[in-house]
Amino acid sequence: MTMKHAAPVNTAAGRVTRRNFLGGAAAAAGAFTFGFSFPLPQNAVAQTATPEVNAWVVIQPDDTVIIRIARIEMGQGALTGLAQLVAEDLDCDWSKVRYELIDPGANKARAMVWKSQQTGGSRSIRGSHDYLRLGGAQARAILVTAAARQWGVQPDTCSVTKGVIRHAASGRSTTYGAIAAAATGIAPPADVKLKDPMDWTIVGQPVKRIDTLDKLDGSLVYGMDISMPGMLVAIPKACPVHGGKLKSFDAAAVSSMRGVKLVLKVDDETVAVVADTFWRAKSALDALPIVWDEGENAEVSSETIAATLREGLSAPEAFVGNRAGDAKAVLAGARRVLEADYGFPFQNHAPMEVLSATVRWTPERCEAWVPTQAPDTALTAVVAAAGLPAQSCDLHIMRIGGSFGRRLSTEYVQIATRIAKALPGTPVKMMWTREEDMLQGRFHPVTQARFRGALDAQGNIEALHMRLSGQSILSYALPNLMTANGDPIVYQGLLADGPEGHLGYTIPNLLIDYAMRNPHIRPGFWRGVNLNQNAVYMECFIDELAAAAGQDPLAFRRRLMRNHPKHLAVLEAAAKGIGWDTPPAPGRARGIAQIMGFGSYVAAAAEVSVTNGQLKMHRIVAATDPGHVVNPQQVDAQVAGSFVYGLSAMIYGECTVKDGRIEQENFDTYNVLRLDEMPEVEVISMPSGGFWGGVGEPTIAVAAPAVLNAVFAATGKRVRQLPLKNVDLNVS
Amino acid sequence: MAKLNVNGNLLEIDVEDDTPLLWVIREHVGLTGTKYGCGVAQCGACTVHLDGVATRSCALPVSAITPEQKILTIEGLGAQTPHPVQQVWAELDVAQCGYCQVGMIMAAASLLAQNTHTSDADIRSEITNICRCGTYTRVLAGVKLAAERMAANRG
Ligand code: FES
Numbered sequence: 001m002t003m004k005h006a007a008p009v010n011t012a013a014g015r016v017t018r019r020n021f022l023g024g025a026a027a028a029a030g031a032f033t034f035g036f037s038f039p040l041p042q043n044a045v046a047q048t049a050t051p052e053v054n055a056w057v058v059i060q061p062d063d064t065v066i067i068r069i070a071r072i073e074m075g076q077g078a079l080t081g082l083a084q085l086v087a088e089d090l091d092c093d094w095s096k097v098r099y100e101l102i103d104p105g106a107n108k109a110r111a112m113v114w115k116s117q118q119t120g121g122s123r124s125i126r127g128s129h130d131y132l133r134l135g136g137a138q139a140r141a142i143l144v145t146a147a148a149r150q151w152g153v154q155p156d157t158c159s160v161t162k163g164v165i166r167h168a169a170s171g172r173s174t175t176y177g178a179i180a181a182a183a184t185g186i187a188p189p190a191d192v193k194l195k196d197p198m199d200w201t202i203v204g205q206p207v208k209r210i211d212t213l214d215k216l217d218g219s220l221v222y223g224m225d226i227s228m229p230g231m232l233v234a235i236p237k238a239c240p241v242h243g244g245k246l247k248s249f250d251a252a253a254v255s256s257m258r259g260v261k262l263v264l265k266v267d268d269e270t271v272a273v274v275a276d277t278f279w280r281a282k283s284a285l286d287a288l289p290i291v292w293d294e295g296e297n298a299e300v301s302s303e304t305i306a307a308t309l310r311e312g313l314s315a316p317e318a319f320v321g322n323r324a325g326d327a328k329a330v331l332a333g334a335r336r337v338l339e340a341d342y343g344f345p346f347q348n349h350a351p352m353e354v355l356s357a358t359v360r361w362t363p364e365r366c367e368a369w370v371p372t373q374a375p376d377t378a379l380t381a382v383v384a385a386a387g388l389p390a391q392s393c394d395l396h397i398m399r400i401g402g403s404f405g406r407r408l409s410t411e412y413v414q415i416a417t418r419i420a421k422a423l424p425g426t427p428v429k430m431m432w433t434r435e436e437d438m439l440q441g442r443f444h445p446v447t448q449a450r451f452r453g454a455l456d457a458q459g460n461i462e463a464l465h466m467r468l469s470g471q472s473i474l475s476y477a478l479p480n481l482m483t484a485n486g487d488p489i490v491y492q493g494l495l496a497d498g499p500e501g502h503l504g505y506t507i508p509n510l511l512i513d514y515a516m517r518n519p520h521i522r523p524g525f526w527r528g529v530n531l532n533q534n535a536v537y538m539e540c541f542i543d544e545l546a547a548a549a550g551q552d553p554l555a556f557r558r559r560l561m562r563n564h565p566k567h568l569a570v571l572e573a574a575a576k577g578i579g580w581d582t583p584p585a586p587g588r589a590r591g592i593a594q595i596m597g598f599g600s601y602v603a604a605a606a607e608v609s610v611t612n613g614q615l616k617m618h619r620i621v622a623a624t625d626p627g628h629v630v631n632p633q634q635v636d637a638q639v640a641g642s643f644v645y646g647l648s649a650m651i652y653g654e655c656t657v658k659d660g661r662i663e664q665e666n667f668d669t670y671n672v673l674r675l676d677e678m679p680e681v682e683v684i685s686m687p688s689g690g691f692w693g694g695v696g697e698p699t700i701a702v703a704a705p706a707v708l709n710a711v712f713a714a715t716g717k718r719v720r721q722l723p724l725k726n727v728d729l730n731v732s
Numbered sequence: 733m734a735k736l737n738v739n740g741n742l743l744e745i746d747v748e749d750d751t752p753l754l755w756v757i758r759e760h761v762g763l764t765g766t767k768y769g770c771g772v773a774q775c776g777a778c779t780v781h782l783d784g785v786a787t788r789s790c791a792l793p794v795s796a797i798t799p800e801q802k803i804l805t806i807e808g809l810g811a812q813t814p815h816p817v818q819q820v821w822a823e824l825d826v827a828q829c830g831y832c833q834v835g836m837i838m839a840a841a842s843l844l845a846q847n848t849h850t851s852d853a854d855i856r857s858e859i860t861n862i863c864r865c866g867t868y869t870r871v872l873a874g875v876k877l878a879a880e881r882m883a884a885n886r887g
């Protein structure tokens with residue numbers, strides 16, 4: 001069983017060792033403000049020589065606690081949060097905690113003892129807290145049993161504090177490190193209990209991440225950084241029109257260029273150049289004459305896609321996602337009906353680290369080093385492309401420079417494996433260029449929405465019809481998950497009930513339906529998924545109704561939210577945080593928004609100004625109720641980060657289509673938010689207990705509508721088609 | 733053939749003239765702390781110091797660099813003791829995925845080498861690196877704290 005892969009080779013002049021760094025850090029220890037000390041360097045845990053206590057916990061003789069992490073860390077901090085959950089019920093000393101990653105083959109070989117490794121949908125913590133806490137509690141029980149046996153006492157007469165086991169009556173004590181070897185083979189008692197959340201001392205604390213230091217001196221090896229003796233670099237290029245084919249290419253034109261080893265057809269739509277370095281591979285690929293068969297989509301443009309979606313806005317047939325009363329009938333007879341159309345364009349994930357995978361194929365064995373959010377499916381992809389039996393293939397988890405859903409898909413793993421198969425015995429690092437990453441994304445799906453809302457004489461919403469039209473991720477990526485309502489993901493945050501994301505408004509006559517219109521651009525799960533568009537649509541239109549009714553946006557929402565106290569609580573908190581009850585400074589304006597998604601209740605309140613058509617976002621206050629908070633300072637980081645991602649999309653994000661292909665190929669045309677525009681962010685965490693919601697994604701959805709509603713308050717302009725950069729905010 | 737002074741080591745490297753410094757550092761010198769993000773001088777992931785000045789190495793051909801110019805990478809920045817920026821970054825848990833952070837740290841270190849009395853507005857306009865994880869709030873706090881420390885040390 002391989003628990004931790006061999007470290008890739010890196011010969012480096014002037015490389016700092018992490019010990020140096022730590023030495024320095026320790027010397028300045030007085031400066032550290034958090035209550036827990038630095039962990040040792042993670043790669044001190046290169047091999048697990050010590051036998052495990054159980055699948056989750058290894059304790060070394062020096063009391064180092066190694067916690068195994070099966071989910072993928074890609075920046076979101078899950079690694080630390082998951083370790084906190086195990087450590088809590090283990091009752092160990094947090095300052096001694098290190099981590100170790102699990103490869104999917106190891107998981108399979110032990111009948112999935114580490115459960116699902118799939119990492120998406122803000123599910124790392126809410127999808128595994130129970131078995132992780134149990135794993136910690138069982139390891140604790142095993143260690144206590146081992147000590148009790150040595151002392152000839154009953155385990156339940158022993159206590160544990162921070163990894164020290166004590167038997168008060170006899171005054172004896174030992175440490176986890178000293179007893180761990182004697183714990184081998186002890187089965188955990190059947191009746192292990194989890195701690196009451198009231199007794200938590202590690203979960204709920206703002207401990208620092210345990211995976212930080214090697215990110216600060218450049219020593220962390222990401223997928224892109226892997227290096228092995230004899231390794232070659234491959235750069236693929238697929239037909240820029242999705243669904244098109246590779247017709248021909250002229251390898252002879254570039255094969256004599258320096259460093260070029262191979263030019264090959266990878267699959268029906270992809271060609272690749274293999275060379276000794278990235279730059280030589282890229283230079284050859286740029287020079288390679290390629291002919292594409294672009295196929296039937298070569299004429300498609302943003303305009304034709306928009307027209308198809310617009311047709312869906314009034315199409316007679318649609319899936320139904322949420323229905324109460326008879327919205328259509330009430331609207332037909334209503335005295336006052338408001339109508340508005342909204343739209344949200346394609347977005348690319350654009351993680352800072354573009355896609356890569358390294359593979360070594362021989363006729364006997366295929367080994368892959370892959371940054372992935374879906375280790376199981378990535379391994380399956382390796383097996384499929386390698387043409388070898390599953391037991392002859394292995395996949396090692398590599399660290400990831402951001403992902404946001406992009407690496408839930410595994411087509412790049414297949415491409416890398418196919419290329420390596422053409423060069424038996426040679427390790428091949430496949431790297432994408434940013435341009436390839438932009439063109440071959442799995443895009444945030446394009447949708448539009450049409451609202452019709454009826455107001456009665458008192459300004460109450462009598463009826464609301466929200467028609468969604470656009471692309472379904474599931475119909476492309478996971479068609480077996482489609483339901484009678486079409487793609488359930490399309491209704492994120494808009495459902496009638498359920499723990500994942502139900503609508504926070506009670507409207508007597510409501511219809512939310514969906515006309516599926518799938519353009520050829522390939523969609524994928526993008527941080528926040530459909531909650532992003534849905535929050536913009538719903539929260540901005542509710543604001544429109546409030547304005548039409550002549551009411552304050554908060555007061556208007558309160559009346560609709562009487563039956564939704566948790567939704568309302570976060571909205572009230574965000575509004576209070578921004579100072580809703582007192583007028584903003586002259587020239588400033590405010591907006592609010594709320595939604596529920598990924599099991600959490602979230603809201604935002606924004607304060608902006610618009611001067612000469614220029615938007616400035618001054619402050620945003622976020623409030624979130626995810627049920628339980630494992631690490632408040634990481635929740636802060638996730639909320640602020642999600643705002644950057646959501647606001648980037650709102651202001652700049654737009655992948656347009658011309659001649660069947662995406663037009664934006666790099667950050668010069670796909671701009672994103674930077675430090676100069678970053679508003680102040682305040683985060684109110686208000687876990688109400690009793691449920692476990694996600695953190696990484698939900699808040700992304702509320703930043704944009706809160707800002708857009710504030711823009712309306714400032715300018716009187718409703719921004720209904722994103723991104724904002726295309727809208728003139730000058731007040732004429 | 734390029735002659736480069738990287739982290740105080742004089743190196744002779746057999747590469748084509750148009751090879752960007754980034755790829756020479758990563759693939760020929762073997763220092764992978766400097767990252768590729770865009771290749772078109774947009775994101776700052778590839779930031780190194782060229783004679784102390786933060787420079788995007790992805791769009792700089794090696795032929796434009798003389799052996800006299802000192803190239804400092806992240807591996808050289810904290811080689812003796814951690815740079816105050818690295819120190820503060822650890823304290824504030826700035827990094828998320830970390831991929832952009834090396835470039836952020838190099839940009840911040842260069843800014844503070846020139847001026848530790850920077851205003852918020854200076855920091856916001858000078859640090860133009862992209863972070864898709866969205867660490868900007870802590871980056872700003874980190875640069876400010878590092879500036880205070882460095883100013884205090886200089887007395
Ligand atoms: S990689 Fe050099 S600026 Fe982006």
Ligand code: FES
Pocket residue numbers: 075352401402827828829830831832833862863864865866867
């Ligand atoms: S920390 Fe992930 S891109 Fe900045």
